[in-house]
């Protein structure tokens with residue numbers, strides 16, 4: 001771990017493992033205080049450029065005071081300082097639970113599974129203040145970070161070939177260096193789903209460490225030998241989506257795939273259209289399909305055992321959400337209309353119709369039309385584009401995916417009484433399907449088979 005370079009100056013020619021700065025408590029979490037439990041090994045507390053005391057086996061509270069941090073350890077008060085850095089004095093072994101335990105870290109920010117966890121984070125931890133709110137940063141070598149990612153995203157007890165493919169894909173995504181979702185913060189990535197889920201050493205296993213060590217430095221490159229921006233999501237639902245339909249950009253190596261063997265009869269649904277959507281979502285063929293992410297290949301028990309610790313149980317391959325009209329109206333008001341300039345878009349009083357006007361090849365809605373009555377009982381129309389926005393506005397938390405059909409039951413007046421969304425998959429659906437990759441590993445496919453199934457025209461290349 002000695003001769004790492006900083007991720008922000010890393011490129012392929014460096015041929016060296018970088019270090020990564022991961023934001024674990026972000027200003028958006030709105031925290032003013034965090035409790036840290038220091039393990040039995042000695043940690044040196046740095047206050048800006050000054051070395052402070054060395055502590056072990058203790059609990060400390062770091063609190064915002066203006067734009068600086070004060071630390072309370074027992075009856076000792078340290079600071080204020082702009083940066084408080086807690087660094088292990090000696091080299092740390094990479095074992096489960098190693099490092100500082102941080103209380104009340106938010107995970108699943110803004111998604112249906114948002115909750116607080118208490119992860120263990122090995123390596124140096126920095127506590128800072130950004131606009132009066134806490135920012136906690138964990139600085140780790142990239143290969144250690146990946147052990148914490150693979151065991152945060154999915155269980156560290158998954159089959160080895162799955163874990164290897166998840167590691168190679170996660171390493172490619174981070175080293176492609178294309179996305180900075182946190183501009184202005186002194187971090188490279190955060191600990192959460194919008195970047196990659198990272199739970200430090202909390203859930204690490206010997207198998208996850210083996211998956212990282214046996215693929216050290218390996219990334220997916222295209223035929224120009226550039227690292228691809230290897231996205232992934234939990235369940236494609238049977239067919240993955242193109243990056244054009246998810247983010248309105250094309251990405252090297254990413255294309256839509258039918259998540260099944262080459263000779264699968266599921267290929268008849270590609271592309272999903274208005275004509276075959278209902279059969280794709282609900283047909284009897286689903287009970288015996290060879291789609292890798294289907295319950296016919298990965299049983300619900302398998303999924304439960306292999307999901308990440310913060311994931312919630314649920315039927316992700318096919319699902320149903322049903323609303324009374326008044327409930328969906330309230331969700332649309334809260335999550336869509338309330339956020340718009342009311343001088344441009346009239347308020348919604350009554351929902352009249354909801355339909356999908358554009359779909360991607362996986363059936364994912366990329367544009368929906370809403371017809372409604374305003375307070376003057378005038379008929380109004382509004383379009384909502386983008387799968388992420390659609391999933392946000394159609395659920396009080398977040399809809400699993402935008403691959404759904406709409407079924408409206410109407411009352412005598414012709415207004416919706418109930419609105420049912422029947423859908424497929426969990427996530428944006430572009431790139432690797434994590435549950436499908438798990439299904440492939442269960443069926444005996446190798447890491448190389450898995451990444452070649454989900455990505456197009458790629459090679460595995462060891463960049464350090």
Ligand SMILES: [Zn+2]
Nearest residue numbers: 181190194195
């Ligand atoms: Zn992030």
Ligand SMILES: [Zn+2]
Nearest residue numbers: 236293433436
């Ligand atoms: Zn899939």
